[in-house]
Amino acid sequence: METKSYQQNAVAIAYLTGDTAPRVVAKGRGLIAEQIIARAKENQVFVHQSKELVTLLMKVDLDSHIPPALYRAVAELLAWLYHIESTQQKIGQPPAPPEYRP
Numbered sequence: 001m002e003t004k005s006y007q008q009n010a011v012a013i014a015y016l017t018g019d020t021a022p023r024v025v026a027k028g029r030g031l032i033a034e035q036i037i038a039r040a041k042e043n044q045v046f047v048h049q050s051k052e053l054v055t056l057l058m059k060v061d062l063d064s065h066i067p068p069a070l071y072r073a074v075a076e077l078l079a080w081l082y083h084i085e086s087t088q089q090k091i092g093q094p095p096a097p098p099e100y101r102p
Helices: 031-042 051-057 068-091
Strands: 009-014 023-029
Touching: 009 031, 009 051, 023 031, 051 068
Parallel strands: none
Antiparallel strands: 009 023
């Protein structure tokens, strides 16, 4: 039997006022990915899991804007996060995340 080890990846993006598009502000594999996720959770930042989107975002240079090809997927994710925040304020439970569709 063959076993493959899976090394987790994580990417953090931020959209700041004045930016033309969200930026990749942190990314990493393995222990670094675990630290990115842990920091996000410590700071009550929502963590969305999408292997496909993370794979694409891992190709973006650190501190670079996301490419136009990913605008729609990231916009849907940001809209979902906004919806989560407003829903949690009202009822205390987050809605289901959107599915990534390339």
